[in-house]
Amino acid sequence: MRRLCVLVLSIIMSTRVVAAERSEFDRYFAPQSLRIDLYHTGDARTDIYSLDEVMVEPFWAGNPHNLIDTLNLGSCIVRVFDLETNAMIYSRGYCSLFDEWKTTDEAIAGFARTFHESLIIPLPRGKVQVRIDTRDRSNVFKPAFDLVVDPADYHVVTERRSRGVRSVELIDGGPSASKVDIAILGDGYDANELHKLRNDAERLLGVLFNTEPFKSRKRDFNVRLLEPVSADSGVDEPREGKYRSNVLGLSFNAFDIPRYMLTYSNKAVRDIAGNVPYDIVIILANAKRYGGGGIYNLYSDASVDNEFSGYVFVHEFGHAFAGLGDEYYSSEVAYNDIYPKGMEPWEPNITALLDTAKVKWGDLIGSGTPIPTPxxxxxxxxxxxxxxxxxxxxxxxxxxxxxxxxxxRVVPFCPVCARAIDRMVDFYTK
Ligand SMILES: [Zn+2]
Structure with a gap:
């Protein structure tokens, strides 16, 4: 009987805790998104953000219990402060294309470019200060931009864009608030190729969810496929002089690396993705040539018809979803000094430290293992x-x-990468 009382009491208490956390979300936010679109312009030394527009989107897919990001991943973090109390009510780490581009030869030579970026936060009920912090050379976050937003301002756009795009549920795990919500968008599929898009998405998802730890955590995911129609079939191939009218603007030769594929059409991606609840975006390129890309908390992409497509799909999703760094060191890249000497990378699977007590995965290293390891x-x-x-x-x-x-090739994630993925799944689901 006593045991039963304790059990009943603990159920009541845990319900209370959930209710209290839930009301923290409800106190500050409505279950929709506020999207703040910015232009980010500059070169390797100087940069400036300017406001494009602020809009309300219909869904918020995030976890209402984890409003503050404790993962410390990404080169930037957006922080939201309640203007009445100054309390930080939301934060989330991410990376941007600008951060990568500023390490290229072109940016170092002082040539300036503009990239479009979106900050997506739960819809605040009142006025908030939204701040972007970026890491300095010693990896400490410093304020880079801030903006006061009043969601009630009539300049905040409330129309729904790209409404005609069809969406299909490929995996229905349950309510968005406690699931990882993936939006898959097809690019370079014309009106006759939407059946192929569905097959490509299902085939590549099959590879992802056959790879641990995604395999064991499949129940923690929702996957929705969006089917925008491109006028032309295929994506851009600048080195061959081939430009296609593809709806999301994916192109090979990003930063002039043949296999690197990105889109700079952030607005098109966001307008289409916003039609479903999403935490993370995957873009499928209807292309044969080997290539892809993945930016933490922005998107990953992969060409679908290459013998390595399954590998690229999973590898690039590792970057975009869990902030994993590239462990290889032999391929051509566009970057200069992306990990400056003396700085510990923030990526969970790369270290510059050789002291087991300081290495971020030190707890997984056995006592007899030599460091460095042969x-x-x-x-x-x-x-x-x-x-x-x-x-x-x-x-x-x-x-x-x-x-x-x-x-x-499709080999397993190492134990350190697998743990980083598990932690991210937990962040969205627990
Ligand atoms: Zn690894």
């Missing part, structure tokens, strides 16, 4: 610090000899 078959299944990661053969270390963030 790159030999004896240490093939071991977590350690293997030299060569983050585009550098020397000075940066990866957790395992092999991982899908290292090899160009």
């Amino acid at each position: 790159d030999d078959s004896i240490h093939a299944g071991v977590v350690g610090c293997f030299e060569g990661a983050g585009y550098a053969a020397k000075g940066l270390f990866r957790p395992s000899r092999d991982c899908i963030m290292f090899s160009k």
Whole structure:
């Protein structure tokens, strides 16, 4: 009987805790999104944000219990403050195309470009201050831009754009508030290829959810496919002089790397994605050539008809979803000094430190494992610090000899990457 009382009491208490947390969301936010569109202009040394427009979108897919981002991932973080109390009521880390571009030769030479960015936050009930902080050279977040937003201002746009785009539920795991919500968008599919888009999406999702830890966590996901129609079939191939009218603007040769594929048409992506509840965007490129890209908390993309498409789809999603860094160091990249000497990368799977007590995955390293860990078959299944990661053969270390963030084939995520993915799934679902 006493045990029953305790049980009943603990159920009442846990219900109360949930109710209290829920009301924290309800106190400050309505279950829709506020999208703040910005232009971000500059070169490697200076940059400026300017406001494009503010709009209300119909859904908020985030976890109402995790309004403050405790993951410390990304090169930027958006923070929202209640103007009455000055309390921070929301934050979320992310990366931007501008951050990557500013490390290219062009930006270092002082040539300025403009990128379009969106901040997406739950819809505040009152006036808020929205602030972007970016990391300095020692990885400390410093304020870079701020804006006071009044959601009741009649300049806040409330129309729904790209309403005619068809959406299909591919995986229905349950309510968005406690699931990871993926929006898959097709690009370069013309009106006769929407059946192919459905098949491509299902085939590549099959690879993702056959890979751990996604396999074990499949029930924590919702996946919705959006089917915008492109006038032309295929995506842009600048080096071949081929430009297609593809609705989301995906192009190979991003930052002039042949296999790197990105879109700069952020507005088109956001307008279409906003038709469904989403936490993260995947774009499928109706293309044969090997390529893709993935930016943390922005989107990942992959060409669908290459022999490596399954690998690229999962690898790039690792970047976009869990903030994983590239563990390889032998491929051509566009960046200069993306991990400056003496700075510990924020990515959960790359370290510059060789002290087990300081390495972020130190708790997974066995006491007998030599550091640095020899790159030999004896240490093939071991977590350690293997030299060569983050585009550098020397000075940066990866957790395992092999991982899908290292090899160009479908191999498992190493234990450190798998843990980072699990933590992100938890962030959206617990
Ligand atoms: Zn890994």
